[in-house]
Amino acid sequence: RPEFALLRLLFASVGETRCPDCGVKVEKHTIPGAVDACLMLPGGSRLLVVAPVARASADGSDEARPWESLRRELERQGFQRLWLGGRIVEVGEVPESRVPAEIEVVIDRLVLADAPAESRSRLAEALETAFKAGAGRAMVLVLDEASAERERLPFDVRFNCARCGRVFPEPEPQLFSFNSAVGACPTCQGFGRTSNLDPDKIVPDPRKSIDTGAITCWQTPAYKQLHKECRQACHRQRVRTDVPYVDLSEADKRFVWDGDGDWIGVRGFFDWLETKRYKVHVRVMIARYRGYYTCPTCGGRRLRPEALNVRVGGKTIADLALEPVKDLRAWFDALRLGAEDEEKAAVLLREIRSRLAYLDDVGLAYLTLDRQTRSLSGGESQRINLASALGSSLTNTLYVLDEPTVGLHARDTHRLLGILRGLIAKGNTVVVVEHDPEMIGAAEHLVDLGPGAGEAGGEVIFEGPYAGLAACKTS
Ligand SMILES: [Zn+2]
């Protein structure tokens, strides 16, 4: 759907990612950006620039680095103080037992000048050092009169949550496509549903024994062989096949379901069936024994969770996909972004708004963008194509429409007529095959084929302007 493609571009361009755990807006900070954020604080603010440094070894193992070696390295780099337990302490004074998993190295202490701009270069220098020492992260703490921490501004030059450090994918159009490996929910591969074997359907009557057909999926002639193999495997494994299934031990049931090297098991059997899905009777068979569930990971929204952390105007792309064109149009008309984003997305927004307006105008106000193309009626797809045509500025084009009013309310037929007139005004020609009286009445030139339908027709009964049609007795 072209409208959906536009939404993907919009989300990639101006979508705002928030960490679901911290609620912090995820962004890549730059030194000038971080400095600007600090300069928004009132003059006279007491600031402490620190770099968070993890004690975990650089080689990626979880083992904490011995404090002694980390301390020496810090001192070698010229860092002498830590922010620890709410106060500044000398690196050399801290015993190993008091060192947390992540330490905060003091980079600089300063009081913001009354004219904040005077502090710009000092802050920039401190933040640059902090980003280097903190492997991309830095914090600016705002201290009160008693040197207690009142507030902290987290910064990160990578695209991750500046508070907890979690890394997020940078929005790109593919992240918002469930047809792409980048965007599809990993649990359901973008289908929105997952399916599992339903034990109650496979063993509907657990009072039966395996011998008497407890496992229903193998009781048809086509799969009788598996019934036999199952019994043989059970005998080999000393699993009773002549007692009610419900009385088998958990281990025995697991053997029946999961099998072993020689015995395929119920699950293995269905996995094998999956490879034969192209056969209709196999699909029927699978459907009978599987239960379908809304995907627990994406909740049926088909996109990976990371895509749903991204919002425009407070909504995710999945939210927008569920809204009818009419509401979407109103929402986009009211949408106001920040000045910078507004400029960045101006072309996209204009295009989205006009496409939604066209879809609304051709009588598709109720349509949601997640509707699949193949679920649309003939009249609906024609009107969608019409909406696309309206968006283009084609002239000298011949449009041929086959009963575009099918399924339309009278009011919408009226609007559709207005649209067709608009196409004509642009210098195009519109030919419509139609039974609708209002549409017929609006035509400049009519050709009436008849007298009956199908083989009983095919003759030109009337040709000319509408006024003449009324006078024609045979039409
Ligand atoms: Zn976070």
Ligand SMILES: [Zn+2]
């Ligand atoms: Zn899913």
